[in-house]
Amino acid sequence: QVQLVESGGGLVQAGGSLRLSCAASGRTFSNYVMGWFRQAPGKEREFVGGIRWRDGTTYYKNSVKGRFTISRDNAKNTVYLRMDSLKPEDMAVYYCAAGVNFPSIKGDEYDYWGQGTQVTVSS
Numbered sequence: 207q208v209q210l211v212e213s214g215g216g217l218v219q220a221g222g223s224l225r226l227s228c229a230a231s232g233r234t235f236s237n238y239v240m241g242w243f244r245q246a247p248g249k250e251r252e253f254v255g256g257i258r259w260r261d262g263t264t265y266y267k268n269s270v271k272g273r274f275t276i277s278r279d280n281a282k283n284t285v286y287l288r289m290d291s292l293k294p295e296d297m298a299v300y301y302c303a304a305g306v307n308f309p310s311i312k313g314d315e316y317d318y319w320g321q322g323t324q325v326t327v328s329s
Contacts, residue, residue, distance in 0.1 A: 208232035208318045212303050218292055222327075226287040228302030228320060235259050239308045240285040241274065241316055244298035244325075253311035254300070257285060266311045270296075289325070297327045325328030 216224040221302045228240065241256040255266040264276045275288040285302060300323055305316035 208304070209218055210304060210318055210320035210325040212302050212320040215300060216323045217326045217328065219329050220292060220327055222292050222293065223278070223288070223290045224325060226289070226300055226302075226323060226325075228285045228287075229327075230283045230285065230304065235283065235304060238304045239310060239311065239316075240276075240278070241255045241305065242285075242287045243301045243303060243313055244296075245301070245322075246295075246298040248284060249280045249298075251313055254308060255287070255314070256311070257258065258308050259285075263308075292325075292327045294327050297325060299324050 209231045211229045218224050235325055236259055239256050239258050242254040243251050244254050247249040253267055253274045257264045257278055273291045278285045302320045303316035304318040307315045
């Protein structure tokens, strides 16, 4: 059974940093793309960034480029989203997802989803 479990969310002041983790289990993900999405209250879910597990190639939403960094740890089967210089508009529930299309920014192209972790940014 495939499981994606996010952790690391919390409350941070604007300008601060957080690192989210997504622990993957239940299958081999070496041929998958891991995406990070977020959804703020009253807004649609949006793509944040992704990483191709095989070679670590990353791609990002323009508004987070230079502030967010995605990485992976093969030994731990875990993907990370490092978020720096956080802004109030980054506040949302963050989800990780796994899919096979690269690069994909569409949520419906991802097959597996985690339960989400809340990121709150105070101004």
